Amino acid sequence: MTPRIAIIGAGFGGLCMAIRLERAGITSYTVFEQASGLGGTWRDNTYPGAGCDIPSHLYSYSFEKYTSWTRRYPGQPEILGYLAHCADKYDVRRKIRFDTAVTAAAFDGTGWRVTFRPSPGTAEPRVEEFDVVVAAVGQLNRPHLPDIPGRSTFDGVAFHSARWNHDHDLTGRRVAVIGTGSSAAQFIPPVAERAARLTVFQRTPNWVIPKPDAEFSPRTQRAFHFVPGLQRLYREWIYRYAEGTLYPALAGGWSADLLRKRALGHLHAQVRDPALRAKLTPDYPPGCKRVVIDSRFYPALTRPNVEVVTDKITRIAPGGVETSDGRLHAVDTIVYGTGFRSTEFLAPVDFAGRDGRSLREQWREGAEAYLGIAVPGFPNLFLLYGPNTNLGHNSIVYMLECQVEHVMRCLPYLTSRGPMEVRAETMAAWRAQLARAMDGMVWGEGCQSWYKTATGRVTNNWPGPTTLYRRLTARPPGGAYKFG
Known part of the structure; x- marks a missing residue:
């Protein structure tokens, strides 16, 4: 039986999931997007100067290299254009229901009953049934407004x-x-x-470091287009640099002092006034x-x-x-410019798992999921860009592709063996593994950050190399889950 799959969100994660299903010949899915267009955070953030601090060729799908990037670091219009290009090239736009907001999803013992916000002119919400729900709502989609009197x-x-x-x-x-x-x-x-x-x-x-941005010359763009393998080599170089230089700085490794010196050198070169420079000098380690x-x-x-x-x-x-x-x-x-309600994962959708268990209640002390993807008590629910999968040094698109491949590995199991749910002991072991890894990261050094809950628990970031995450998500999933 081919599973009926609901994908919530049409940003990088949701589109990646849809494209991967299409490429596998699975068309029994629907993407639900509350807005009138695709793109997620890159649809919402249209402020002057909006762009990405990850280079273009890395902030893109590995399977769709795209030769139309005009800059080393992409601006918001180019990113949105890239996502539209991918949706059209892989013919997934036809599977997106725009202006369709999911308000709740409840597991009924075999599958999921998904509830949608009532359409204009209708009183009752619509409910549809699916075997699998993939939540790709992102972490940076609900603006945070500070609680300031007046x-x-x-x-x-x-x-x-x-x-x-x-x-x-x-x-x-x-x-x-x-x-x-x-x-x-x-x-x-x-x-x-x-x-x-x-x-x-x-x-x-x-902490601020310079952004080595520049336009690609017409000659460089032609080279990326016509020289076989050049894009792949360039992307691989960017990836290896980030993994080998920036990640150690976050883990207290060899490059931590290098990052500090680079940031201080940038500050001193651009801000001559000592009083202003003092205001702009952090008192916590770079990367916190x-x-x-x-x-x-x-x-x-x-x-x-x-x-x-x-x-x-x-x-x-x-x-x-x-x-x-x-x-x-x-x-x-x-x-x-006060960021997002980043630790309220999956909000405002209400998820109810086995026996009506509330995911919001289960996560009251902080969100957690096995591999950032699966939650005990919530069968056939998979998260993209879930808890502890954000990065401070590399491209989240890489992580999303790892997560999508894990979901694809799970689909044959749930098709042949019934609903699949991550085991409680698997989650406990994962929780302990994360806690040990977090002890060595700079995020616990006393600063306030959107990576953390109000109690100081880091629920957003991945505390390891992305190469490790890829190996973990590539394991056969059967042993980590129970069925039926």
């Missing part, structure tokens, strides 16, 4: 960077940016060029928070119309932002 009283225009208000012209405005993470580092430079006055509110400085890779961020902060404020925000007033020194920073626009 936020709703602001008289001006306010929005989150992932919901950019393109109708609001920032030219000549007095703008406040709250947050200085990776997204803010990208949009602050173009905002600083337009705004009359830009006030940047920084809670904690980030996501390292920002950008070459335009520091110069933007040194512009005469830009001020960096490190005093704590006490409230949002109708006319601006008030800080702990009693100062009211008068602004007419607030942009929140």
